[in-house]
Amino acid sequence: MASLITTKAMMSHHHVLSSTRITSLCSDKSIDDKQIKTKPQISHRLFSRRISGVTRAVINLPASSPERESVEGERRCHVAWTSVQQEKWEGELTVQGKIPTWLNGTYLRNGPGLWNIGDHDFRHLFDGYSTLVKLQFDDGRIFSGHRLLESDAYKAAKKHKKLCYREFSEVPKPARNSFKNLFSGIGELVKLFSGESLTDNANTGVVRLGDGRVMCLTETQKGSILVDHETLETIGKFEYDDGLCDHMIQSAHPIVTETEMWTLIPDLVKPGYRVVRMEAGSNKREVVGRVKCRAGSWGPGWVHSFAVTENYVVIPEMPLRYSVKNLLRAEPTPLYKFEWCPEHGAFVHVMSKLTGQIVASVEVPAYVTFHFINAYEEDENGDGKATVIIADCCEHNADTRILDMLRLHTLRSSHGHDVLPDARIGRFKIPLDGSKYGKLETAVEAEKHGRAMDMCSINPLYLGKKYRYVYACGAKRPCNFPNALSKVDIVEKKVKNWHEHGIIPSEPFFVPRPGATLEDDGVVISIVSEENGGSYAILLDGSSFEEIARAKFPYGLPYGLHGCWIPKH
Numbered sequence: 001m002a003s004l005i006t007t008k009a010m011m012s013h014h015h016v017l018s019s020t021r022i023t024s025l026c027s028d029k030s031i032d033d034k035q036i037k038t039k040p041q042i043s044h045r046l047f048s049r050r051i052s053g054v055t056r057a058v059i060n061l062p063a064s065s066p067e068r069e070s071v072e073g074e075r076r077c078h079v080a081w082t083s084v085q086q087e088k089w090e091g092e093l094t095v096q097g098k099i100p101t102w103l104n105g106t107y108l109r110n111g112p113g114l115w116n117i118g119d120h121d122f123r124h125l126f127d128g129y130s131t132l133v134k135l136q137f138d139d140g141r142i143f144s145g146h147r148l149l150e151s152d153a154y155k156a157a158k159k160h161k162k163l164c165y166r167e168f169s170e171v172p173k174p175a176r177n178s179f180k181n182l183f184s185g186i187g188e189l190v191k192l193f194s195g196e197s198l199t200d201n202a203n204t205g206v207v208r209l210g211d212g213r214v215m216c217l218t219e220t221q222k223g224s225i226l227v228d229h230e231t232l233e234t235i236g237k238f239e240y241d242d243g244l245c246d247h248m249i250q251s252a253h254p255i256v257t258e259t260e261m262w263t264l265i266p267d268l269v270k271p272g273y274r275v276v277r278m279e280a281g282s283n284k285r286e287v288v289g290r291v292k293c294r295a296g297s298w299g300p301g302w303v304h305s306f307a308v309t310e311n312y313v314v315i316p317e318m319p320l321r322y323s324v325k326n327l328l329r330a331e332p333t334p335l336y337k338f339e340w341c342p343e344h345g346a347f348v349h350v351m352s353k354l355t356g357q358i359v360a361s362v363e364v365p366a367y368v369t370f371h372f373i374n375a376y377e378e379d380e381n382g383d384g385k386a387t388v389i390i391a392d393c394c395e396h397n398a399d400t401r402i403l404d405m406l407r408l409h410t411l412r413s414s415h416g417h418d419v420l421p422d423a424r425i426g427r428f429k430i431p432l433d434g435s436k437y438g439k440l441e442t443a444v445e446a447e448k449h450g451r452a453m454d455m456c457s458i459n460p461l462y463l464g465k466k467y468r469y470v471y472a473c474g475a476k477r478p479c480n481f482p483n484a485l486s487k488v489d490i491v492e493k494k495v496k497n498w499h500e501h502g503i504i505p506s507e508p509f510f511v512p513r514p515g516a517t518l519e520d521d522g523v524v525i526s527i528v529s530e531e532n533g534g535s536y537a538i539l540l541d542g543s544s545f546e547e548i549a550r551a552k553f554p555y556g557l558p559y560g561l562h563g564c565w566i567p568k569h
């Protein structure tokens with residue numbers, strides 16, 4: 001059987017893994033002929049298909065695969081939007097350059113990596129099944145691997161060869177029998193509001209909790225799943241022990257420190273958000289306070305992420321709002337489960353972490369953001385009392401088109417075309433003096449980072465504090481998706497960009513050097529999908545933003561979303 005896994009990788013992963021644990025379909029030398037014949041077939045039925053109009057990259061397919069023949073001569077789509085071809089792989093990567101000796105630990109990245117079940121192709125980037133990728137840095141070497149997360153949604157899809165749970169844009173097909181339909185329609189409604197039909201496909205983020213547990217997340221509360229960061233095995237659901245789960249949804253990006261976790265739980269019935277805190281080591285979230293939405297009876301604003309300062313929680317109320325009407329629709333609307341209601345205002349609320357009281361609630365210009373970057377308190381009078389909250393986010397110029405640009409068909413068919421809507425670093429200024437209005441300004445001229453801005457990270461030691469550097473995906477135009485890594489100095493308003501032709505890099509993740517005193521003393525890690533179907537991990541110097549090292553994967557990895565760092569103990 002032809003395999004892309006190089007001999008070197010096959011030999012060297014024995015350094016970290018016992019051979020019995022190597023279960024990759026292509027890399028395991030120990031599997032016998034029978035397994036070789038059956039396993040890839042099972043895998044191909046689930047994983048490998050032609051996509052309408054375009055074809056998946058074929059680089060992972062065995063030379064003899066019938067799939068290879070059927071795709072020869074057709075246009076390939078970028079590997080970033082191509083499903084992984086096997087459930088798991090592990091091996092050592094060959095490093096070019098030199099990994100800093102202090103970089104010991106695991107970078108773990110989550111993201112949707114499988115976008116089809118049987119004959120059914122998913123519609124949206126956010127629908128894909130969670131695929132974890134690890135880069136384990138060990139004394140200058142990198143041991144790597146990927147693995148599909150064993151969520152109930154993925155396991156059911158694999159077993160029944162069809163979609164069984166509601167994903168971001170996909171809804172399982174109702175039963176065919178029309179008599180049954182009436183009852184099943186009511187049943188579906190009940191299942192939606194009980195959360196039963198919602199996905200637990202935790203494909204968005206991954207965090208290391210203060211007690212060392214590693215949790216994958218998405219926007220459904222069921223989609224909080226614990227994993228083993230070394231084997232990438234799924235441990236099981238994170239069981240919240242607090243009775244707050246009837247609220248079904250959550251922010252995909254909790255804010256986690258060594259001692260606690262903060263998150264937001266939107267309330268679809270009485271539009272608002274619960275602000276909750278969970279102590280490290282606990283499974284119990286305590287409600288610190290509640291924010292009532294300003295836009296009256298409309299659904300709460302979509303809250304993918306939020307921000308904190310040292311003393312406050314910054315809660316966005318975007319004009320892009322959850323829509324119960326759209327939630328009930330089987331077919332997606334242009335804005336999926338949301339609706340755009342700028343006429344009802346855009347707001348930002350600020351809550352005291354200590355008392356749960358709202359200390360500011362301001363109207364701001366309309367905005368669209370997935371990701372807050374950071375926030376801090378500014379003391380304009382120099383008397384030690386905060387007068388204004390600064391909150392920065394990746395802002396899409398209040399243009400909701402970005403949500404639909406992330407449809408897989410668009411991503412696959414428009415590579416190289418300049419169709420990516422402009423984005424910027426949006427800076428909210430929220431006065432703490434009771435003013436009605438806050439400001440939203442462009443922090444740094446967007447042209448300097450190619451008018452794309454998303455998937456950000458900062459030095460985690462500056463969380464909630466005055467800071468200077470943002471690492472994010474920017475662009476080298478023309479492009480249909482952020483295709484560069486950018487380091488933005490928001491104080492000096494300077495940008496350093498890193499780009500190679502045809503690439504799609506994932507979130508640049510900053511890891512500080514232990515003992516460093518400068519904010520940008522550290523490295524930036526990203527995983528890059530290449531136009532030729534390959535992929536590599538890249539390490540940039542946090543200060544110069546120049547390449548320090550790279551390590552090629554023996555196969556192409558799709559785009560991924562967010563990552564975390566787990567230091568070696």
Ligand SMILES: CC(=O)/C=C/C=C(C)/C=C/C1=C(C)CCCC1(C)C
Nearest residue numbers: 126166167168199204218219249337
């Ligand atoms: C990948 C990513 O960034 C976002 C994923 C969001 C998901 C899976 C949202 C799912 C939802 C449902 C399945 C129904 C309820 C609404 C909503 C939270 C949007």
Ligand SMILES: CC(/C=C/C=O)=C\C=C\C=O
Nearest residue numbers: 204370452453454482561
């Ligand atoms: C990948 C993305 C936006 C890119 C646009 O420029 C958003 C991802 C959101 C979820 O994590």
Ligand SMILES: [Fe+2]
Nearest residue numbers: 204252370562
């Ligand atoms: Fe996100």
